[in-house]
Amino acid sequence: MxxxxxxxxxxxxxxxxxxxxxxxxxxxxxxxxxxxxxxxxxxxxxxxxxxxxxxxxxxxxxxxxxxxxxxxxxxxxxxxxxxxLSSLRGRDVAMVFQNPLNSLNPSMRIGRQLTEVLTEHLGLTEREAERRVLSVMERLAVPEPESLMRRYPFEYSGGMRQRVMIAMAMLCEPSxxxxxxxxxxxxxxxxxxxxxxxxxxxxxxxxxxxxxxxxxxxxxxxxxxxxxxxxxxxxxxxxxxxxxxxxxxxxxxxxxxxxxxxxxxxxxxxxxSIPGAIPSLIDPPEGCRFLPRCPRAVEKCALRAPKALHVGNRIVCCWLYEEGGALS
Incomplete structure (x- = not known):
């Protein structure tokens, strides 16, 4: 983009x-x-x-x-x-997770899981919540929403389950x-x-x-x-x-x-490829955390973590850019 x-x-x-x-x-x-x-x-x-x-x-x-x-x-x-943001979850802020099958209740119909969001967060009746769910799913181009509402998560592919999770996240139109x-x-x-x-x-x-x-x-x-x-x-x-x-x-x-x-x-x-591996976060390196794998490390990198530096329209946390420096 x-x-x-x-x-x-x-x-x-x-x-x-x-x-x-x-x-x-x-x-x-x-x-x-x-x-x-x-x-x-x-x-x-x-x-x-x-x-x-x-x-x-x-x-x-x-x-x-x-x-x-x-x-x-x-x-x-x-x-x-x-x-x-815990007080805003569900209404102002929502989250879509990586694995929708683990995020959806396998023993509950999809329609029930979707309408529950609206009855809990917005206080809608079951009928009002169902109408709103169908409206949102149609706006998101989910095929055959009425049929989907009556089915269980395991009856659909990963792509369709992810669409359900996105629809669930968008029901309250979060910011x-x-x-x-x-x-x-x-x-x-x-x-x-x-x-x-x-x-x-x-x-x-x-x-x-x-x-x-x-x-x-x-x-x-x-x-x-x-x-x-x-x-x-x-x-x-x-x-x-x-x-x-x-x-x-x-x-x-x-x-x-x-x-x-x-x-x-x-x-x-x-x-x-980048040689090496991400360090343990229990005992991370002193200074810059990328130091053990960095091909351009200097002495200062081991002393303390770099501060955020404005370089044009970027923010870069690297000592090499201090005082107008740059990578070649």
């Missing part, structure tokens, strides 16, 4: 500043995310990318109030400060929708259809979207801006088109370089 949106301001729908989460485990304290800051603007799609284990999902689950742990930082939703790897378990055709559905949601409802994925090619199709995370920290934030065209942070460069190439001449080159 072309273009980008400015990072923040008084009119931001969601503002997250210095958000950190500590989880107490039997074998130590896990520093799930560290000093994470970002914004989501009205009507914007923010992509959150990074390798598995980079803290994407745990950060968003903690912001939603779906994960216990010690939290620090400031969250604001429509300008109102709050500890997390913010968080989608956690919603296309990972789907084939390419269903992926394209689900991405088209998310774009339709934004156009029809004006919904803001946080789209979490490790698949950069999927994120590039839907996100206005992209936030790159690694080991629970933010590495780079910027407009989707420019970030993928000219990545600034060494980690972002590694991710983009590892994408499979379509051109025949490029396919003959060895597929690039």
């Amino acid at each position: 072309k273009g980008g949106m400015p990072p923040g301001g008084a009119a931001s729908l969601l503002s997250v500043e210095g958000f950190s989460v500590r989880l107490r485990l039997p074998y130590g304290e896990l520093r799930a995310c560290e000093d994470v800051s970002f914004t989501v603007e009205p009507g914007e799609a923010l992509g959150v990318v990074g390798e598995s284990g980079s803290g994407k999902s745990v950060t968003m689950l903690s912001i939603m109030g779906l994960m216990r742990g010690h939290k620090e930082g400031v969250l604001r939703f429509k300008g109102n400060p709050m500890e997390d 913010l929708l968080i989608a956690d790897e919603p296309t990972t378990a789907l084939d390419v055709t269903n992926q394209a259809q689900i991405l088209h559905l998310f774009r339709e949601l934004q156009e029809r409802f004006g919904t803001s979207l946080i789209f979490i994925s490790h698949d950069l090619s999927v994120v590039s199709q839907i996100a206005h801006r992209v936030m790159v995370m690694y080991a629970g920290s933010v590495m780079e934030v910027g407009p989707s088109e420019s970030l993928f065209r000219d990545p600034l942070h060494p980690y972002t460069r590694g991710l983009v370089a590892s994408l499979p190439r379509l051109l025949l001449a490029e396919r003959k080159k060895p597929l690039a």
